[in-house]
Structures are given as C-alpha cells and as structure tokens.
Amino acid sequence: MITPVDGGPYRCALLVRYEDEVDETLLAALAGATGLKFEYYGNGGFGGETLADVYADESGGNLLIEVMADEVGAKAMFVRAESAERAIAIRSVVGERYRVWTEQMLRAQLEESLTEAPMSLVAMMMAVGGATPEPETMALLQRALGHREGAVREAAEYARQVAGELVHEPVVMRDAPREKPTGVLAPVRPVEGDEDWVTVRPGLPDRAVPRPVTWLRLATDDPDKAVIWANRADWFLDVIGRVTDVSDWQETVYTMDEETALHIVRHPALGSAVHCAVHGTEAEATAAALREALGGEILDGPPPRLQQAAP
Incomplete structure (x- = not known):
C-alpha cells in the first residue's frame, strides 16, 4: 500500500556522509534528548530522483527522513516536526552524531568551486530539507542555471528538479492494515x-x-x-x-x-x-x-x- 507521510510544518535538514545512516544509537540519542521515540515507518521517496527511509514518532507528526540521491552520491537527514523547538532539537542530535554540512556551508564551498564540483548543487538543495531556501542559495542556483559551462548548467537543472520534489510529503510502501477475521x-x-x-x-x-x-x-x-x-x-x-x-x-x-x-x-x-x-x-x-x-x-x-x- 502506497502511503503519503505528512509530518509537521517545521522543516530543516543536514547533509551527512553517504555511508552514514539512521541506527539504534541515533534513535536512542533522540529519545534521550527529545523524549520522542522514533521507529521505522517505511521506504519510499518523493516521487522522482531521491529515495527515502522514513522514521516517525508515535504521534506521526515528527519525522526523521534519511534521503538519498544515488545519482550524485549525496545523503541528507530531513526533519519535519510539530514545532520549531522540536525541529531544532532533532537536528542538533543528528549534528552531534555525524559529520554534517549545512545549506550555508555548502553554499560557501560552491561559491569558490562551482566549476570543480557542480553536482554539489544537488547536495546544497538537499541540505535545505524541503524548506524555503535562503535568498543567497537561490541566487547561486540561478547563476549556475545560466553558467557558460554546460556541466554546471546541467547540474543546476538537476538540483532544481530535486529541490522541487523535496518540498512534497514522502510517499512510502507499507503493508495494508491487516483486517480482523470476520x-x-x-x-x-x-x-x-x-x-x-x-x-x-x-x-x-x-x-x-x-x-x-x-x-x-x-x-x-x-x-x-x-x-x-x-x-x-x-x-x-x-x-x-x-x-x-x-x-x-x-x-x-x-x-x-x-x-x-x-x-x-x-x-x-x-x-x-x-x-x-x-x-x-x-x-x-x-x-x-x-x-x-x-x-x-x-x-x-x-x-x-x-x-x-x-x-
């Protein structure tokens, strides 16, 4: 059964290394720091280029989403929470557990090396987490879309496509609820x-x-x-x-x-x-x-x- 997962309205994210993943240590740390017990909810994506493993708390309003863009080898931990305080708390635990990069960090790197690693534009947009990008981020993406080098333009177009998908709810595959015997x-x-x-x-x-x-x-x-x-x-x-x-x-x-x-x-x-x-x-x-x-x-x-x- 295909199920959309609608978390809270407060969104943020952190880019992590591709080999990092949600594990029991992280879930225990989240429970200790936030009081939220996250459990695996399902696997799916955002309807396009990315894959997602979704973890939800008991209320279903707080989500931790491991998002992967296999084409570019990028991964981010998305947070969708019921309050800004909870979103920040969850994000902080992720930041303590892994080596991470923020939207601002990636943008600063790209300002210096856009032609060297243009696909990092995808990582930058993933670090936004489906929220509204900062104006400086959108300005950089816009410049990349009009860049003289074709590789940069292609990477920017792909990054824009991925970013457009990530604003939506993730959709996962779950077993249909089992009906009681009748x-x-x-x-x-x-x-x-x-x-x-x-x-x-x-x-x-x-x-x-x-x-x-x-x-x-x-x-x-x-x-x-x-x-x-x-x-x-x-x-x-x-x-x-x-x-x-x-x-x-x-x-x-x-x-x-x-x-x-x-x-x-x-x-x-x-x-x-x-x-x-x-x-x-x-x-x-x-x-x-x-x-x-x-x-x-x-x-x-x-x-x-x-x-x-x-x-």
Whole structure:
C-alpha cells in the first residue's frame, strides 16, 4: 500500500556522509534528548530522483527522513516536526552524531568551486530539507542555471528538479492494515496478535470455535488431497497450514462465503490419517461431500487423542 507521510510544518535538514545512516544509537540519542521515540515507518521517496527511509514518532507528526540521491552520491537527514523547538532539537542530535554540512556551508564551498564540483548543487538543495531556501542559495542556483559551462548548467537543472520534489510529503510502501477475521473465522471476542482466527486446536479457549464442529478422519495420509478437493470446490484459502511450534501442529483453513469453514489438520498424536473439522451453516453437507470424495468416516466427536495436541 502506497502511503503519503505528512509530518509537521517545521522543516530543516543536514547533509551527512553517504555511508552514514539512521541506527539504534541515533534513535536512542533522540529519545534521550527529545523524549520522542522514533521507529521505522517505511521506504519510499518523493516521487522522482531521491529515495527515502522514513522514521516517525508515535504521534506521526515528527519525522526523521534519511534521503538519498544515488545519482550524485549525496545523503541528507530531513526533519519535519510539530514545532520549531522540536525541529531544532532533532537536528542538533543528528549534528552531534555525524559529520554534517549545512545549506550555508555548502553554499560557501560552491561559491569558490562551482566549476570543480557542480553536482554539489544537488547536495546544497538537499541540505535545505524541503524548506524555503535562503535568498543567497537561490541566487547561486540561478547563476549556475545560466553558467557558460554546460556541466554546471546541467547540474543546476538537476538540483532544481530535486529541490522541487523535496518540498512534497514522502510517499512510502507499507503493508495494508491487516483486517480482523470476520464471519465463521471470528472468535467470540477479538484476540490480540497475528493468530487471531478460530482454531480447532485444544488448549486455546480464546480462539475456540464458538459453534458445533463436525470431525472427519479421511482415508488418506496425504493432506494435499483435501487441499485439492477444497480448491476444486472453490473454497477460499484463509490460513496456510504450517508448523506453529515444536509440537508439530499444522492447520490449513478454508472458508465458503464466510459461513462455513474447513480445517485440515495434522499432528503426530492423531496418527498418519488426515483429519478435517468443519463448522458453520453447511458443515454436515461439506463433511458428507468430503467423505464421498476422499473416503473415510465422520466421527462422533473430536479425535480421541486430540488433547495431546494442545500447546
């Protein structure tokens, strides 16, 4: 999911060495000096020539952005904060942690060596951080755009392009928010954590299936046969079976219209045969269809040794 990241209105930046990067030491220093806990938010850019790793505090209003211009080997740490005081404090911590260059420092260097290193114009504009450049900076860029040497003009045009991008919000790639299970997969009450759907595994009362369950013992030791049957019958795969801990419990869950669920389970305590559990509006019909297609028997209740599969 592509997400724009809108930080506070107060902006500043510092150019750093290309090999420098945000690390745990810097984040700890920021927390100690400002009280803000920054965490990695996502990777993206400003829609053009630069790349960005975005770090945000809990409010989302204060951002630390590691901005890279690979074409010229330049990197800057951008700050976007909710107040001028916070922006200055964050910038100060960055300045103490790394060797840095400011907009003013880079401009002074370029005044003396514009023809020697014209691509430093890009670094100078990155050091502005997407804020409004000082008049002297814009005057230097304007002179470079009209310079007699083509290399200087090209560098100035590229710097102007990059600067135009950096005034915008960074855009990052993030995983879409994971939706809570609904319908037949939803527990009685929402469960925290990544495994928040209902399970037929014993010993997990918060995730127990809140309705009658029909169990089958299939006449096969190959779970792929049950998977193929479900796929051909247009069931939707919701949970991919895997070993979840050292006890070797595996559970693959399919649903049909969120009204019926099919759990294909394996565990050493259940023997070599594949077991299935079905619940929901079409549980009996599904169990009968499975038995007819793959053989086996519909059990009167849970398998006798199912409790041995508890965590």
